[in-house]
Amino acid sequence: MNELERIVGRKGKVMVIDDDIGMMDAMSVVLKKYDIQVIPFTEPITALENLKNNEYDILIINYLMNPVRGDEIVKLVREFNKEIYIILMSGHKELTPSIDTMRSLDIQAYFEKSSRFDQLVLLIESGFKYIASIENAKKMSHTIELHAIEIVDILRNTVGAKDNFTKDHSDRVAKYSTIFGKYLNLSDEDLNTLVLAAQFHDVGKIGIGDSILLKGGKLTPEEYNHMKLHPLISTNILSACKIFEKSLPLVKYHHEQYDGNGYPTGIKGTDIPYLARVLTICDAFDAITAKRPYKEATTLEYGFEELLNGAGKQFDPELINKFIDCIKQNYEEAKAIHASSF
Numbered sequence: 001m002n003e004l005e006r007i008v009g010r011k012g013k014v015m016v017i018d019d020d021i022g023m024m025d026a027m028s029v030v031l032k033k034y035d036i037q038v039i040p041f042t043e044p045i046t047a048l049e050n051l052k053n054n055e056y057d058i059l060i061i062n063y064l065m066n067p068v069r070g071d072e073i074v075k076l077v078r079e080f081n082k083e084i085y086i087i088l089m090s091g092h093k094e095l096t097p098s099i100d101t102m103r104s105l106d107i108q109a110y111f112e113k114s115s116r117f118d119q120l121v122l123l124i125e126s127g128f129k130y131i132a133s134i135e136n137a138k139k140m141s142h143t144i145e146l147h148a149i150e151i152v153d154i155l156r157n158t159v160g161a162k163d164n165f166t167k168d169h170s171d172r173v174a175k176y177s178t179i180f181g182k183y184l185n186l187s188d189e190d191l192n193t194l195v196l197a198a199q200f201h202d203v204g205k206i207g208i209g210d211s212i213l214l215k216g217g218k219l220t221p222e223e224y225n226h227m228k229l230h231p232l233i234s235t236n237i238l239s240a241c242k243i244f245e246k247s248l249p250l251v252k253y254h255h256e257q258y259d260g261n262g263y264p265t266g267i268k269g270t271d272i273p274y275l276a277r278v279l280t281i282c283d284a285f286d287a288i289t290a291k292r293p294y295k296e297a298t299t300l301e302y303g304f305e306e307l308l309n310g311a312g313k314q315f316d317p318e319l320i321n322k323f324i325d326c327i328k329q330n331y332e333e334a335k336a337i338h339a340s341s342f
């Protein structure tokens with residue numbers, strides 16, 4: 001059992017690229033004895049293609065090869081794979097790349113070729129230890145993130161106990177955001193930022209007095225001014241937890257308007273972060289169409305009209321057209337989200 005298997009529970013996979021077939025054969029035999037799975041390649045371009053389509057933990061690559069040198073191959077590898085642990089080897093002590101080149105290409109280890117492979121085995125093992133510690137750290141931070149979300153969920157439920165509408169509203173906004181974020185081809189990270197912000201954007205309503213929050217009728221100007229504090233209260237609450245870091249601007253600016261007449265800061269147009277403009281539309285669409293304690297639900301089509309009325313005023317006009325197209329494309333799903341408010 002190798003180090004990686006002992007710590008992470010899977011066998012490590014090593015790619016070796018060397019045009020010296022004799023050396024490669026000898027190396028493969030020795031490494032297999034240590035239970036290291038080795039996939040050899042004598043042709044760098046074929047190896048590159050294989051590396052693009054398969055998972056490897058370690059790449060061992062010869063420096064002096066024809067027609068392409070090992071460091072040039074590593075440069076190409078780093079364009080699409082920043083994670084793989086790389087060991088460069090050379091049979092010529094005097095002909096090795098500089099330390100600066102190795103650093104810039106993130107080559108982690110260097111092996112001087114000899115018929116004894118003990119040193120290479122040690123380098124591979126320390127590579128596996130390094131990979132195992134990174135994987136453990138990733139698992140740990142993922143667990144911590146999950147705990148953090150659970151804790152903030154308690155907060156959301158607390159708000160829900162006081163004002164169930166806000167919690168249900170946030171869940172629906174998160175669902176619209178998921179559909180719209182996918183339609184906009186957001187990266188996984190941006191989609192996550194958007195959906196987290198949607199789930200928690202109104203959490204600051206916990207800081208608004210019941211007489212205002214649960215008031216059925218129209219708010220007085222004074223009450224409305226107080227209500228307008230909720231994006232800042234939400235931002236303040238969530239800023240205590242690192243997982244919300246990227247979502248904070250979305251939460252803070254979800255009531256800003258494209259024409260600058262929003263709150264809390266009055267920023268306008270593209271000064272409002274893109275994802276905040278996306279969230280504002282999902283938020284408003286639910287506010288317009290969902291059933292509320294003091295008003296009946298309206299149709300999705302009515303929601304489209306209202307959004308179009310606010311295009312260029314409250315909302316980013318380009319995003320409005322995209323949102324409407326997105327909801328039309330995902331009509332059944334949107335209808336189900338809408339219906340869950342009745």
Ligand SMILES: [Fe+2]
Nearest residue numbers: 201202254255
């Ligand atoms: Fe809000």
Ligand SMILES: [Fe+2]
Nearest residue numbers: 169201202283
């Ligand atoms: Fe909201």
